[in-house]
Amino acid sequence: MKVLHFPPGGDGFEAFLRESGPALLRLGHLLTLDRAAAEDLAQETYIKIGLAWSRVRKDGNPVGYARRTMVNLFLNSRRRARPMPVPQVPETPREDPALAAVDSAAVIRQILAGLPPQQRAALALRYLDDLPDDEIGALLGCTPATVRSHLSRGLATLRARREGEHHAPRP
DSSP states (O other): OOOOOOOSSSOSHHHHHHHHHHHHHHHHHHHHSOHHHHHHHHHHHHHHHHHTHHHHHHHTOHHHHHHHHHHHHHHHHHHTOOOOOOSSOOSSOOOOHHHHTSTTHHHHHHHHHTSOHHHHHHHHHHHTTOOOHHHHHHHHTSOHHHHHHHHHHHHHHHHHHHHHHHHSOOO
């Protein structure tokens, strides 16, 4: 886990945002699989952290608090997901450069989108943030054994679907 060093003076919130922002946005993108939704999720996370900053700063683990907040917001939004009308549909979707570099990123995104939210969150926290089972369990509100189950099932699904893509007959 990265240790943040805040400059003397001020409350350190802006420095926290600068240092942790890119990593939180990457986590949000892996959770939502959509750049705009990831930005919205990150913004919601920053608002919640900002409102609780004095307590979060005293706790000494603002990155962990931010991760947990983001995962909770993601999982809660999935439970009450409703389509939101927009005034105008964007002409072209934006791709995340990190995922665009992956071979057949569209296939991987489609496979990840088919995973249940808990499995996708567990995979993102393990392989993006390299967290151990007990920390992932604390973030997801489950036991380390359940985390291992989410990871195992998620990876099995990813492997099976990825294999199916390689062996599917071409039109």
